[in-house]
Amino acid sequence: MAAEFDSLEKCLAKHLPAADLKTVNQILYGRELRSLSLPEDATSLASERDLEVQGYGIDAHQEELRAARVVRVGAIQNKIVLPTSASVDEQRTALHKRIGQMVEIAAMCGVNVLCLQEAWPMPFAFCTREKHPWCEFAEDALIGPTTKLCQEWAKKYNMVIISPILERDEVHGDTMWNTAVIISNSGQVMGKSRKNHIPRVGDFNESTYYMEGDTGHKVFETQFGRIAVNICYGRHHPQNWMMYGVNGAELVFNPSATVGTLSEPMWGIEARNAAIANSYFTCAINRVGTEHFPNEFSSGDGKPAHKDFGHFYGSTYVAAPDASRTPGLSRTRDGLLVTELDLNLCRQMKDGWGFRMTQRLNLYAESLTEAIKPDYKPPIVKE
Amino acid sequence: MAAEFDSLEKCLAKHLPAADLKTVNQILYGRELRSLSLPEDATSLASERDLEVQGYGIDAHQEELRAARVVRVGAIQNKIVLPTSASVDEQRTALHKRIGQMVEIAAMCGVNVLCLQEAWPMPFAFCTREKHPWCEFAEDALIGPTTKLCQEWAKKYNMVIISPILERDEVHGDTMWNTAVIISNSGQVMGKSRKNHIPRVGDFNESTYYMEGDTGHKVFETQFGRIAVNICYGRHHPQNWMMYGVNGAELVFNPSATVGTLSEPMWGIEARNAAIANSYFTCAINRVGTEHFPNEFSSGDGKPAHKDFGHFYGSTYVAAPDASRTPGLSRTRDGLLVTELDLNLCRQMKDGWGFRMTQRLNLYAESLTEAIKPDYKPPIVKE
Numbered sequence: 103m104a105a106e107f108d109s110l111e112k113c114l115a116k117h118l119p120a121a122d123l124k125t126v127n128q129i130l131y132g133r134e135l136r137s138l139s140l141p142e143d144a145t146s147l148a149s150e151r152d153l154e155v156q157g158y159g160i161d162a163h164q165e166e167l168r169a170a171r172v173v174r175v176g177a178i179q180n181k182i183v184l185p186t187s188a189s190v191d192e193q194r195t196a197l198h199k200r201i202g203q204m205v206e207i208a209a210m211c212g213v214n215v216l217c218l219q220e221a222w223p224m225p226f227a228f229c230t231r232e233k234h235p236w237c238e239f240a241e242d243a244l245i246g247p248t249t250k251l252c253q254e255w256a257k258k259y260n261m262v263i264i265s266p267i268l269e270r271d272e273v274h275g276d277t278m279w280n281t282a283v284i285i286s287n288s289g290q291v292m293g294k295s296r297k298n299h300i301p302r303v304g305d306f307n308e309s310t311y312y313m314e315g316d317t318g319h320k321v322f323e324t325q326f327g328r329i330a331v332n333i334c335y336g337r338h339h340p341q342n343w344m345m346y347g348v349n350g351a352e353l354v355f356n357p358s359a360t361v362g363t364l365s366e367p368m369w370g371i372e373a374r375n376a377a378i379a380n381s382y383f384t385c386a387i388n389r390v391g392t393e394h395f396p397n398e399f400s401s402g403d404g405k406p407a408h409k410d411f412g413h414f415y416g417s418t419y420v421a422a423p424d425a426s427r428t429p430g431l432s433r434t435r436d437g438l439l440v441t442e443l444d445l446n447l448c449r450q451m452k453d454g455w456g457f458r459m460t461q462r463l464n465l466y467a468e469s470l471t472e473a474i475k476p477d478y479k480p481p482i483v484k485e
Numbered sequence: 486m487a488a489e490f491d492s493l494e495k496c497l498a499k500h501l502p503a504a505d506l507k508t509v510n511q512i513l514y515g516r517e518l519r520s521l522s523l524p525e526d527a528t529s530l531a532s533e534r535d536l537e538v539q540g541y542g543i544d545a546h547q548e549e550l551r552a553a554r555v556v557r558v559g560a561i562q563n564k565i566v567l568p569t570s571a572s573v574d575e576q577r578t579a580l581h582k583r584i585g586q587m588v589e590i591a592a593m594c595g596v597n598v599l600c601l602q603e604a605w606p607m608p609f610a611f612c613t614r615e616k617h618p619w620c621e622f623a624e625d626a627l628i629g630p631t632t633k634l635c636q637e638w639a640k641k642y643n644m645v646i647i648s649p650i651l652e653r654d655e656v657h658g659d660t661m662w663n664t665a666v667i668i669s670n671s672g673q674v675m676g677k678s679r680k681n682h683i684p685r686v687g688d689f690n691e692s693t694y695y696m697e698g699d700t701g702h703k704v705f706e707t708q709f710g711r712i713a714v715n716i717c718y719g720r721h722h723p724q725n726w727m728m729y730g731v732n733g734a735e736l737v738f739n740p741s742a743t744v745g746t747l748s749e750p751m752w753g754i755e756a757r758n759a760a761i762a763n764s765y766f767t768c769a770i771n772r773v774g775t776e777h778f779p780n781e782f783s784s785g786d787g788k789p790a791h792k793d794f795g796h797f798y799g800s801t802y803v804a805a806p807d808a809s810r811t812p813g814l815s816r817t818r819d820g821l822l823v824t825e826l827d828l829n830l831c832r833q834m835k836d837g838w839g840f841r842m843t844q845r846l847n848l849y850a851e852s853l854t855e856a857i858k859p860d861y862k863p864p865i866v867k868e
Binding site: 107110113114117118119122125126128129130131132133284286288290292293298299300301302303314318319320321322323324328335338339340341343344345348349350363364365366367368370371372374375376378379424425426454455456457459460461462463464465466467469470471473474480481482483484485 | 509675697733
């Protein structure tokens with residue numbers, strides 16, 4: 103897939119006649135979303151800092167007994183800043199600085215809940231299978247430098263921040279985890295959510311570094327709604343999305359790092375399917391750019407060793423429980439997506455479509471309990 | 486959504502420049518599929534009978550130890566033939582005849598496994614909430630006239646046929662079910678699969694007529710692969726799709742009847758997400774046309790009573806485990822989709838992406854077993 107192709111939505115908007123574009127967008131993206139007007143000083147500062155900003159509103163109908171619960175959700179996608187040959191400290195500091203500039207713009211746009219991309223303070227170095235120096239990017243989730251910085255931002259901007267990092271757990275054997283730290287708008291760390299499903303495909307050699315998460319499917323009740331975090335490869339697992347819904351999430355973030363022609367056709371499908379099936383909002387975030395590494399590595403595909411991870415295609419978007427979604431951010435540029443959404447839409451969709459009422463969880467609790475037995479005999483009918 | 490809009494794919498092909506079309510299709514639909522050359526006599530007969538036919542091939546790589554397992558899958562979408570004011574027998578007989586013509590063409594195209602649309606021998610009359618005369622369309626799954634007819638076709642054409650009907654179960658209280666009958670290419674009835682999740686939304690008042698299915702998640706081992714049937718509303722439930730996969734399905738049909746601007750943006754998402762997550766093929770089938778009924782009925786939306794169900798938008802398609810999919814059939818015309826697929830792709834995707842290996846079913850068996858308890862306290866973290 104051409105890395106230079108900027109955006110599916112912009113391509114359709116450019117070439118389709120107006121009436122056709124409307125119908126195509128309805129089929130592909132559901133009802134038309136409101137365009138969100140963002141402050142002039144924010145958009146001009148974004149432009150100065152070479153940052154795409156898009157804003158949309160996803161409304162619910164007005165209820166009699168509940169006030170609208172309107173929240174502005176921010177999602178940031180970005181390239182790494184320095185070459186991966188720079189020192190660990192330099193690379194991280196440069197990312198801290200760059201994201202700080204973007205968080206400032208998010209605050210100017212009134213963002214209440216902000217999520218950064220997976221393992222944001224580092225290059226996605228797991229393709230190399232090298233432990234040195236990449237393991238040094240791992241940080242303590244509670245007192246590491248990245249968490250401290252996010253706490254400052256959270257408090258300063260009155261913003262809930264989800265900060266996905268490579269976690270070092272010193273208490274439990276110095277192990278590493280792929281972890282999202284959830285920081286309240288008060289600046290307090292509310293807790294962490296670890297990646298539940300770990301890939302072993304292509305250059306995604308993450309099982310070399312950390313294990314499947316042990317934090318289950320926690321939901322964080324913030325001032326701006328009940329949120330949860332399903333990290334990267336967990337989006338391929340509908341049962342993972344489902345448990346966050348069962349536990350009450352209204353908004354589930356999917357901070358990711360993904361590349362290539364194989365995963366891109368899945369990108370628009372999975373987080374959106376989860377929003378529909380679970381009557382909640384989802385926000386899928388992917389990095390941009392191509393990351394080059396100092397030493398060559400092979401990709402388990404029989405091809406010669408090489409030094410880059412391919413093109414992270416961005417395309418960050420928000421999906422709503424009514425099957426609508428925002429356009430994606432650029433496939434190539436740093437970006438901030440601001441979505442103003444009314445959380446009341448979640449329960450309205452539960453009432454309307456009834457997907458939660460009709461889930462029959464007892465059937466699946468029983469079926470799965472049977473299915474995991476070593477001597478399970480699936481009900482296969484033969485002639 | 487305009488009923489007269491024929492096809493999303495044709496619209497894109499008409500307006501996008503070639504290079505852009507290629508990229509857009511890659512992002513939306515995955516790798517380019519092979520066009521399937523169908524016999525001239527079949528396509529000209531189809532044209533005579535006002536029937537759209539499309540054919541595609543979905544290949545897998547050649548293995549050393551297993552031969553390719555190539556199967557031609559057929560999916561039929563159709564309008565009803567007579568007005569709903571005709572007698573029950575006349576309406577059904579007319580549909581039997583029309584579908585017989587389409588099955589003949591499927592046979593000429595070499596189809597091995599054929600699936601018809603949900604409740605195909607009748608109008609989708611559940612919108613009316615009237616019991617009379619619509620309940621008379623219910624038939625015995627084993628010895629009813631529709632099953633008998635399908636058995637003849639199956640034997641004559643050496644074709645597995647999935648025949649979704651309104652079932653009357655005389656042995657168990659004369660109750661009705663929404664049921665798919667699975668008929669072997671030998672002409673024998675292999676068994677039945679009942680609809681697991683029943684809607685209560687808009688005009689889909691099916692819970693007025695029948696209950697949630699009690700046949701679980703059976704998989705049928707036919708000469709042409711292990712198949713299963715997830716009927717209509719069950720496609721909104723990822724856990725339902727998942728259990729068919731856990732039980733070994735390689736190809737899951739989703740015979741449906743769905744209308745409107747609310748469900749159409751979900752249509753391209755759900756069966757496709759299921760194919761990706763479960764490493765199997767799916768085939769989603771929807772009726773076409775607008776069905777008018779003798780008496781007016783209301784839709785639970787505060788609007789005046791009316792006599793039609795709105796526009797069934799067709800768009801039948803096949804999705805593959807590698808995230809590719811065929812284009813959809815027309816949104817307005819009767820159609821036959823023929824897809825030649827290599828079932829070996831299922832295991833190849835399991836090996837490649839590892840979605841099955843990384844499912845952690847034990848975690849979800851435990852989590853759901855806890856979650857269904859009346860006193861369950863979800864893990865909600867507060868500040």
